[in-house]
Amino acid sequence: xxxxxxxxxxxxxxxxxxxxxxxxxxxxxxxxxxxxxxxxxxxxxxxxxxxxxxxxxxxxxxxxxxxxxxxxxxxxxxxxxxxxxxxxxxxxxxxxxxxxxxxxxxxxxx
Amino acid sequence: xxxxxxxxxxxxxxxxxxxxxxxxxxxxxxxxxxxxxxxxxxxxxxxxxxxxxxxxxxxxxxxxxxxxxxxxxxxxxxxxxxxxxxxxxxxxxxxxxxxxxxxxxxxxxxxxxxx
Numbered sequence: 001x002x003x004x005x006x007x008x009x010x011x012x013x014x015x016x017x018x019x020x021x022x023x024x025x026x027x028x029x030x031x032x033x034x035x036x037x038x039x040x041x042x043x044x045x046x047x048x049x050x051x052x053x054x055x056x057x058x059x060x061x062x063x064x065x066x067x068x069x070x071x072x073x074x075x076x077x078x079x080x081x082x083x084x085x086x087x088x089x090x091x092x093x094x095x096x097x098x099x100x101x102x103x104x105x106x107x108x109x110x
Numbered sequence: 111x112x113x114x115x116x117x118x119x120x121x122x123x124x125x126x127x128x129x130x131x132x133x134x135x136x137x138x139x140x141x142x143x144x145x146x147x148x149x150x151x152x153x154x155x156x157x158x159x160x161x162x163x164x165x166x167x168x169x170x171x172x173x174x175x176x177x178x179x180x181x182x183x184x185x186x187x188x189x190x191x192x193x194x195x196x197x198x199x200x201x202x203x204x205x206x207x208x209x210x211x212x213x214x215x216x217x218x219x220x221x222x223x224x225x
Contacts (some may be wrong), residue, residue: 043216102152
Protein backbone atom coordinates (compact mmCIF):
# COMPACT_ATOMS: atom_id res chain seq x y z
CA UNK A 1 0.00 0.00 0.00
CA UNK A 2 1.30 3.47 -0.87
CA UNK A 3 1.97 5.81 2.01
CA UNK A 4 -0.12 8.55 0.37
CA UNK A 5 -3.03 7.59 -1.86
CA UNK A 6 -5.15 9.69 -4.14
CA UNK A 7 -7.87 8.96 -6.67
CA UNK A 8 -6.11 9.59 -9.99
CA UNK A 9 -9.27 10.87 -11.68
CA UNK A 10 -9.69 12.56 -14.01
CA UNK A 11 -12.48 14.59 -12.52
CA UNK A 12 -14.29 16.24 -15.41
CA UNK A 13 -16.53 19.09 -14.19
CA UNK A 14 -18.26 22.12 -15.75
CA UNK A 15 -17.23 25.63 -14.95
CA UNK A 16 -18.80 26.82 -11.73
CA UNK A 17 -18.98 23.35 -10.19
CA UNK A 18 -17.75 22.43 -6.76
CA UNK A 19 -15.31 19.54 -6.66
CA UNK A 20 -13.65 17.74 -3.78
CA UNK A 21 -10.53 15.59 -3.66
CA UNK A 22 -9.55 13.27 -0.88
CA UNK A 23 -6.18 11.91 0.06
CA UNK A 24 -5.39 9.24 2.63
CA UNK A 25 -2.09 8.70 4.38
CA UNK A 26 -0.95 5.62 6.21
CA UNK A 27 1.68 6.93 8.63
CA UNK A 28 0.11 8.43 11.73
CA UNK A 29 3.41 10.18 12.51
CA UNK A 30 2.82 12.51 9.56
CA UNK A 31 2.69 16.07 10.84
CA UNK A 32 2.74 18.51 7.93
CA UNK A 33 0.32 18.42 5.04
CA UNK A 34 0.15 20.28 1.78
CA UNK A 35 -1.70 20.47 -1.50
CA UNK A 36 0.41 21.18 -4.54
CA UNK A 37 -0.78 21.98 -8.02
CA UNK A 38 1.02 20.79 -11.12
CA UNK A 39 0.23 22.01 -14.60
CA UNK A 40 1.07 19.88 -17.59
CA UNK A 41 4.84 19.68 -18.12
CA UNK A 42 5.51 22.14 -15.30
CA UNK A 43 6.93 21.89 -11.81
CA UNK A 44 4.68 21.36 -8.78
CA UNK A 45 3.78 24.54 -6.93
CA UNK A 46 2.39 24.93 -3.46
CA UNK A 47 -1.34 25.56 -3.49
CA UNK A 48 -1.86 25.61 0.24
CA UNK A 49 -0.70 24.14 3.49
CA UNK A 50 -3.27 22.18 5.48
CA UNK A 51 -3.74 23.08 9.11
CA UNK A 52 -5.36 21.02 11.84
CA UNK A 53 -8.31 23.39 12.15
CA UNK A 54 -8.85 23.52 8.41
CA UNK A 55 -8.13 26.55 6.30
CA UNK A 56 -9.50 28.47 3.39
CA UNK A 57 -7.88 30.50 0.66
CA UNK A 58 -10.43 32.11 -1.62
CA UNK A 59 -12.26 29.35 -3.47
CA UNK A 60 -10.09 26.64 -1.94
CA UNK A 61 -10.71 24.93 1.38
CA UNK A 62 -8.47 22.30 2.92
CA UNK A 63 -9.43 19.99 5.76
CA UNK A 64 -7.45 17.53 7.83
CA UNK A 65 -8.92 14.57 9.67
CA UNK A 66 -6.17 13.05 11.80
CA UNK A 67 -8.36 10.36 13.29
CA UNK A 68 -9.21 8.97 9.86
CA UNK A 69 -5.89 10.00 8.34
CA UNK A 70 -7.22 11.87 5.38
CA UNK A 71 -6.90 15.30 3.85
CA UNK A 72 -9.38 16.95 1.57
CA UNK A 73 -9.37 19.82 -0.88
CA UNK A 74 -12.58 21.55 -1.91
CA UNK A 75 -12.67 23.84 -4.92
CA UNK A 76 -15.74 26.03 -5.28
CA UNK A 77 -16.86 27.83 -8.44
CA UNK A 78 -14.37 25.97 -10.63
CA UNK A 79 -12.58 27.95 -13.32
CA UNK A 80 -11.09 26.70 -16.55
CA UNK A 81 -7.72 27.72 -15.13
CA UNK A 82 -8.16 25.23 -12.27
CA UNK A 83 -7.52 22.39 -14.72
CA UNK A 84 -4.36 20.74 -13.42
CA UNK A 85 -3.14 17.82 -11.35
CA UNK A 86 -3.46 18.22 -7.59
CA UNK A 87 -0.83 16.52 -5.46
CA UNK A 88 -1.30 15.60 -1.84
CA UNK A 89 1.92 15.80 0.19
CA UNK A 90 2.65 14.72 3.74
CA UNK A 91 5.71 15.11 5.91
CA UNK A 92 6.80 13.84 9.29
CA UNK A 93 8.35 16.71 11.21
CA UNK A 94 11.10 14.44 12.47
CA UNK A 95 12.05 13.49 8.96
CA UNK A 96 13.45 15.02 5.83
CA UNK A 97 10.96 13.19 3.74
CA UNK A 98 8.16 14.70 1.71
CA UNK A 99 5.83 11.97 0.51
CA UNK A 100 3.82 12.69 -2.62
CA UNK A 101 0.63 11.12 -3.77
CA UNK A 102 0.38 10.29 -7.46
CA UNK A 103 -2.00 13.19 -8.01
CA UNK A 104 -5.60 13.77 -8.99
CA UNK A 105 -6.25 15.24 -12.38
CA UNK A 106 -8.96 17.89 -12.73
CA UNK A 107 -10.46 18.97 -16.03
CA UNK A 108 -12.81 21.93 -15.97
CA UNK A 109 -14.87 22.27 -19.15
CA UNK A 110 -16.69 25.36 -20.47
CA UNK B 111 13.48 35.95 -7.28
CA UNK B 112 15.32 32.97 -8.70
CA UNK B 113 14.19 30.38 -6.13
CA UNK B 114 15.30 26.99 -7.41
CA UNK B 115 17.09 26.82 -10.75
CA UNK B 116 17.85 23.63 -12.65
CA UNK B 117 20.17 23.22 -15.59
CA UNK B 118 19.87 21.96 -18.24
CA UNK B 119 16.17 22.01 -19.03
CA UNK B 120 16.38 19.40 -21.77
CA UNK B 121 18.92 16.76 -22.68
CA UNK B 122 19.19 13.74 -24.92
CA UNK B 123 21.80 11.16 -24.00
CA UNK B 124 22.97 7.99 -25.63
CA UNK B 125 23.00 4.82 -23.55
CA UNK B 126 26.19 4.67 -21.53
CA UNK B 127 26.90 8.40 -21.55
CA UNK B 128 27.25 10.36 -18.35
CA UNK B 129 25.92 13.72 -17.33
CA UNK B 130 25.39 15.98 -14.33
CA UNK B 131 22.26 17.93 -13.51
CA UNK B 132 22.78 21.07 -11.48
CA UNK B 133 20.34 22.48 -8.95
CA UNK B 134 20.87 25.85 -7.29
CA UNK B 135 18.71 27.55 -4.64
CA UNK B 136 18.99 31.02 -3.18
CA UNK B 137 16.65 30.62 -0.21
CA UNK B 138 19.27 29.38 2.26
CA UNK B 139 17.38 26.09 2.60
CA UNK B 140 18.98 23.25 4.48
CA UNK B 141 17.17 20.44 2.68
CA UNK B 142 17.48 19.65 -0.99
CA UNK B 143 15.97 16.82 -2.98
CA UNK B 144 16.10 15.17 -6.37
CA UNK B 145 12.92 13.53 -7.65
CA UNK B 146 12.02 11.82 -10.85
CA UNK B 147 8.52 11.86 -12.27
CA UNK B 148 7.21 9.25 -14.66
CA UNK B 149 3.68 8.93 -16.06
CA UNK B 150 1.34 7.40 -13.50
CA UNK B 151 4.11 7.08 -10.90
CA UNK B 152 4.05 10.42 -9.18
CA UNK B 153 7.22 11.94 -7.77
CA UNK B 154 9.78 9.48 -6.48
CA UNK B 155 12.70 10.55 -4.33
CA UNK B 156 16.12 9.68 -5.76
CA UNK B 157 18.52 11.27 -3.25
CA UNK B 158 18.32 14.03 -0.73
CA UNK B 159 20.55 16.20 1.44
CA UNK B 160 19.90 17.63 4.88
CA UNK B 161 22.84 20.01 4.78
CA UNK B 162 26.10 20.95 3.15
CA UNK B 163 28.37 17.97 2.80
CA UNK B 164 25.65 15.38 3.52
CA UNK B 165 23.70 13.18 1.12
CA UNK B 166 21.49 10.15 1.50
CA UNK B 167 19.52 7.70 -0.62
CA UNK B 168 15.85 8.01 -1.31
CA UNK B 169 13.42 5.50 -2.81
CA UNK B 170 15.08 4.98 -6.20
CA UNK B 171 18.82 5.78 -5.89
CA UNK B 172 20.31 3.12 -8.17
CA UNK B 173 22.19 4.51 -11.14
CA UNK B 174 22.52 8.00 -9.64
CA UNK B 175 25.01 9.81 -7.46
CA UNK B 176 24.81 13.20 -5.79
CA UNK B 177 27.00 15.78 -4.17
CA UNK B 178 26.40 18.83 -2.05
CA UNK B 179 29.68 20.65 -1.68
CA UNK B 180 27.99 24.01 -1.17
CA UNK B 181 24.74 24.67 0.67
CA UNK B 182 23.12 26.28 -2.33
CA UNK B 183 23.96 23.59 -4.88
CA UNK B 184 22.89 19.98 -5.25
CA UNK B 185 24.26 17.96 -8.16
CA UNK B 186 22.75 14.78 -9.60
CA UNK B 187 25.01 12.56 -11.67
CA UNK B 188 24.23 9.75 -14.05
CA UNK B 189 27.40 7.71 -14.53
CA UNK B 190 26.17 5.44 -17.33
CA UNK B 191 22.76 6.45 -18.63
CA UNK B 192 20.15 3.80 -19.39
CA UNK B 193 16.83 4.12 -21.25
CA UNK B 194 15.04 3.43 -17.95
CA UNK B 195 16.37 6.78 -16.74
CA UNK B 196 14.33 8.64 -19.32
CA UNK B 197 12.19 10.85 -17.13
CA UNK B 198 11.53 14.35 -15.89
CA UNK B 199 13.82 15.27 -13.02
CA UNK B 200 12.84 17.82 -10.42
CA UNK B 201 15.01 19.40 -7.81
CA UNK B 202 13.42 20.87 -4.71
CA UNK B 203 14.52 22.61 -1.55
CA UNK B 204 12.91 23.30 1.80
CA UNK B 205 13.70 24.48 5.26
CA UNK B 206 14.19 21.79 7.87
CA UNK B 207 11.69 20.35 10.35
CA UNK B 208 10.65 22.68 13.10
CA UNK B 209 10.71 25.71 10.86
CA UNK B 210 7.58 27.75 10.36
CA UNK B 211 7.30 27.13 6.65
CA UNK B 212 8.35 23.69 5.53
CA UNK B 213 6.90 23.58 2.05
CA UNK B 214 9.18 22.55 -0.79
CA UNK B 215 10.01 24.78 -3.72
CA UNK B 216 10.70 23.14 -7.05
CA UNK B 217 12.87 23.86 -10.00
CA UNK B 218 11.37 23.87 -13.48
CA UNK B 219 12.50 20.35 -14.23
CA UNK B 220 14.92 18.65 -16.60
CA UNK B 221 13.50 16.48 -19.36
CA UNK B 222 16.00 13.73 -20.01
CA UNK B 223 15.73 11.23 -22.82
CA UNK B 224 18.13 8.32 -23.04
CA UNK B 225 18.25 6.62 -26.43
